[in-house]
Amino acid sequence: MSKIVIDHLARVEGHGGITVEIEGDTVANVHFDVFEGSRLLEPLVCGKRYDEVAPVLSRICSICSVAHTLTSLKATENAFAVRVSPQTELLRELLFRGESIESHALHLFLLAVPDYLNYPSAIALSADKPAVVLLGLRLKKLGNLIQETIGGRAIHPVNAVPGGFGKAPAIEQLIELRSALMQGVADSDAAMDVMTSLPPAEFCHCDTVFAALRTPSLDSYYAGDEVMAVSDGSRAIVHANDYKSLTNECAVPHSHAKHSTFREKPFMVGSLARLTVNPRRLTGKLAVAKKRLKLQLPADNPMDNNKAQALELINDVERALAIIEQLLRAGVKDEPPVPVQPRAATGTAITEAPRGLLIHSYTYDAEGRITAADVITPTALNAASMEMHFRKTVEQSAERDDATLSRKLQMVARAYDPCISCSVHVLRRR
Amino acid sequence: MKPPLVIGLGNPLMGDEGIGWHVAECLSGDPRLPAGVEVVCGGTDLLRHAGRMEQRRRVIVVDALRDDGGEPGSVWAWDEPSGAGAAVCQPSYSQLPGLDNRQDNAHCLSAIQSIQLLRLTVRVPIKLLGISIRSANVQNDLSPELAARLPAILDRVLIELE
Numbered sequence: 001m002s003k004i005v006i007d008h009l010a011r012v013e014g015h016g017g018i019t020v021e022i023e024g025d026t027v028a029n030v031h032f033d034v035f036e037g038s039r040l041l042e043p044l045v046c047g048k049r050y051d052e053v054a055p056v057l058s059r060i061c062s063i064c065s066v067a068h069t070l071t072s073l074k075a076t077e078n079a080f081a082v083r084v085s086p087q088t089e090l091l092r093e094l095l096f097r098g099e100s101i102e103s104h105a106l107h108l109f110l111l112a113v114p115d116y117l118n119y120p121s122a123i124a125l126s127a128d129k130p131a132v133v134l135l136g137l138r139l140k141k142l143g144n145l146i147q148e149t150i151g152g153r154a155i156h157p158v159n160a161v162p163g164g165f166g167k168a169p170a171i172e173q174l175i176e177l178r179s180a181l182m183q184g185v186a187d188s189d190a191a192m193d194v195m196t197s198l199p200p201a202e203f204c205h206c207d208t209v210f211a212a213l214r215t216p217s218l219d220s221y222y223a224g225d226e227v228m229a230v231s232d233g234s235r236a237i238v239h240a241n242d243y244k245s246l247t248n249e250c251a252v253p254h255s256h257a258k259h260s261t262f263r264e265k266p267f268m269v270g271s272l273a274r275l276t277v278n279p280r281r282l283t284g285k286l287a288v289a290k291k292r293l294k295l296q297l298p299a300d301n302p303m304d305n306n307k308a309q310a311l312e313l314i315n316d317v318e319r320a321l322a323i324i325e326q327l328l329r330a331g332v333k334d335e336p337p338v339p340v341q342p343r344a345a346t347g348t349a350i351t352e353a354p355r356g357l358l359i360h361s362y363t364y365d366a367e368g369r370i371t372a373a374d375v376i377t378p379t380a381l382n383a384a385s386m387e388m389h390f391r392k393t394v395e396q397s398a399e400r401d402d403a404t405l406s407r408k409l410q411m412v413a414r415a416y417d418p419c420i421s422c423s424v425h426v427l428r429r430r
Numbered sequence: 431m432k433p434p435l436v437i438g439l440g441n442p443l444m445g446d447e448g449i450g451w452h453v454a455e456c457l458s459g460d461p462r463l464p465a466g467v468e469v470v471c472g473g474t475d476l477l478r479h480a481g482r483m484e485q486r487r488r489v490i491v492v493d494a495l496r497d498d499g500g501e502p503g504s505v506w507a508w509d510e511p512s513g514a515g516a517a518v519c520q521p522s523y524s525q526l527p528g529l530d531n532r533q534d535n536a537h538c539l540s541a542i543q544s545i546q547l548l549r550l551t552v553r554v555p556i557k558l559l560g561i562s563i564r565s566a567n568v569q570n571d572l573s574p575e576l577a578a579r580l581p582a583i584l585d586r587v588l589i590e591l592e
Contacts, residue, residue, distance in 0.1 A: 041443055041568060059443045062474035106477070110539060110547070122539065123546045130550060137480065137551055144478050154482065155473035 001028065004394075004405055006413075018409055019254075020394055030391045031254040032383055032413075042373045050076050050342060050368040051162055057360070057375060058156045061419055063106070065156045066099040066147055067353035068360075068375075070222060075360040076162055078240075079347025080368075082338050087330075088164040089223065090323050095150045095157065096221040096351070097320040101184070102143025103354035104271075104309045104316070107417045108191070109136020112306050115411045116198040135190055139313065142184045146320060149173050163337030171332060178324050184317040195310040196292045201303040201415075203408045204392040207232055208300060208385065209265050210273035211246065213352045219281050219319065221352040228277045229262050230298060236262075240350045243359050247376055257380035259387075266384035269356025270416065271308035272299055285318070286311055302389045305415045342368025353378055355417045379418045386416055432485045433466035434591060439493040439541055441474055445569035446502070446576050449561045449583070450492040456584055464591050476544035486554045490590055493541050495560030503579025504562040505586045509555075559587060 006018040021029040041060055045053050054072035058065040070092050077084065084092075109132060110122040119125040126133040144154060149169055151157025159166045169177075209231040215224035225240040238246040249258035260267070267273075275282065276298045282290050290297075293307040348361040356378030363372040393408050438454025440447050451471045458469040472479055476491060483489050495506060539547065545556055561583060563576065572580070 044443060044568070044570060056443065059441055059473075062441070062478075065473065102478075106539075110477075121543065123543055126547060126550055133547065134550060137477070137547065140477060141481055144481060148481075154470070154478050155475070 002402075004402055004409065006406055006410060018390060018413060020390060020405070020409065022394065027391050027394050030387045030394075032387050032390065033255045042375055045362075045370050045373050048370055050080070050340065050364060050370075053362065053370060053373075054160070054162075055156065055158070057373075060375065060377070062155060063103050064099065064353045064355070064358070064419065066095050066151060066160075067221075067351060067358050069151075069157050069160055070095065071349050071351045071353075071358050071360045073160060073162055074222070074349035074351065075347045075362050076364075077340075077347070078349055079345040079362060079364050080162075080340050080342060081345075082163055082340055084164055084338055085335055087168070087327070087333060087335060088338075090327060091150055091165055091169070092160065093220060093222050094320055094323045094327075095147060095160065097316045097323070098143045098146025098150065100143070100221065100312060100316045100354045101320070102140050102147065103417075104313045105136050105139035105143060105191075107354075107414075108195070108306060108309055108313070109133060109139070111417075112411075112414055113194065113198065115407075115414055116201065132194055135187055135194065139184065139187050139191065142180055142187070142317075145180055146177060149177055161337050162340050164335065165337065168332045168334050171328065174324050174328055174332065178321065178328075181317055181321045181324065185321070188314045188317045191313055192289050192292065192310060195307065201306075201411060202301065203303060203412055204389055204396050205300045206388070206392045208298070208302070208389075209262060209267035210276040210298065211262065211267045211269050211357060211381075212273040212277035213350055213357065214277060218278050219315070225350065227350060227357060229267060230273075230276050231265065231267075240348045240359075243348060243350060243361065243376075247359070247381065249376070249380075255383060257377075257383045259384040260376075260381050261384055266388045267381070268302065268305075268385040268416075269378050269381050270305055271312050271354075271356075272302075272305040273356060274352060275308050275311065281315065282311070286315055289314055302385075302412055303415045305417070309417070340368070342366065355379065355382075355419060357381055377419065379416070382416050382418065386413065386418070431487050433468060434464075434488050434490065435483060435486050436467065436469045436490045436492065436587065436591070437472040437476065437479055437483075438469070439472045439474060439476060439491060443568060443570065445565060445567045445571070446563040446573050447494050447566035449494045449563060449572065449576060452572060452580065453492045453561070453583060453587060456580065457587060460584060460588070462588055467591055475539075476541045477539060477547065480548060480552055483548065483552045483554055483556075489552075489554050489556045490559060490587070491541060491545070491556060492559045492561065492587060494563045494566070496566070497560070497562040500562030502562055502564050502573070502576050503583060505583055506560045506562070507590075508558040508560070557590060559590070 002022045004020040019031040054069045057072045058069040114125045148154045152159030211229040213224050214226045214228040227238045229236045247260040252259050295307045344366045346363045359376040361374040438450035440450035442448035442451045454471045
């Protein structure tokens, strides 16, 4: 039996990475180990008051701190039947767009593109193609600017609180954001030029189940309480309160993340799933870009998640601009957060983090203190689907040498944009 | 030119891995902090602070260092290999000596890689202070061993700001 081990996808020694065991031409075992701190972090919020929860759980991820904060607030507000104002909903959606722009720019230009062009890292790529790396850094900075302006600081937004926002952005700040986003339109167009120039990556094809938030406006990362799962023409709806019937989590011996399956099949969440579930988003400029990328939906190639992220990057910039225009037209009111009346209740929220469905569910006592918390992250939801695609990649590869298989497996892993251990970030000596 | 900036990296929910965050928290309330110096708790993604780093006289990044040989709490300093001043205006792709700069995270870049990339856009001398730790586990507080060293670590960071 031969074995391919990729152990440096994660930074925490002894955790993370891919192991594939091959017997002859058959793949005997595929293991993807995820170090995800979120499950271990849940006990840290037990006993905390409702207004202390989001700041703690936002630290599950440094890239997705907005998604964790806003999903946490939405779950708390659902528990206490708080209805936030339309302005709060718009500002939260804008925060989500900022995070998505930042995350997709980072992933596509500093992590995925070097793979496609056979560079070991973005640093190596920047030596030959600095314009590509600078484009990614500019878009990432734009996403950061939106988050800092609306969220109150660069990371772990403090301005988003239960019931609304501590402080509304000033008109001048929104005008500044609008200017930056106009440059962002040109940059996202340039991003599309880069993405369409990449060589094809046809490493594996197979029927895939996709799951994403079904939103009332067809285009929101925040609003909505239903998930749609799409598979081979059939569709199923799961309400947020019934999320366990979607996730069906079970522990596996080789990973810290529980594996999720829907109707006994792994499912994929993230950009590709969002566009598959909400295809009517793809009109106008996005339809043209989809054609340029040669993206067919529903897709059967997990590498297409990179194309879907590129489309979302364009859409996020346009949507952020539209929200700012709407806020400027309506005038931004300095409204206090909606008062929260704690009660003994359970609240669940599902949103779309940059890499897919994010679920927070809390049970509170009558004083508004948490008695139970459940956080399920996109990478955990994707773990079983990733293993399925790793297996198919090895089975469908004509090349059998370890180096080629290893490169393909890492690119497939990267296409999922997994968050393996980003809650930990140490330097390490050589 | 803006005043110096100190960025403390780390996740305070991950025990000793959050030492950079704890240093920034303590430093920002320390009366010995020179006037004008800005201190931020930076999370785990240094690139996120690119905009804030622009136009600075200097930037000091404090991060945890997984260093099996070092005493927990030991502080190690790295200057950019090209040195301070005009030379850092040019991108340099050499590694910071002694530090691992592998692309070993599927999701974001290490502090070392971030510093290397930031040379493309941020023309500021960056000093990296690595603090030796033994463990990075889910835990609200620093280990007693590292917490006991925190005052000495703060003294060391303040020396950099003199």
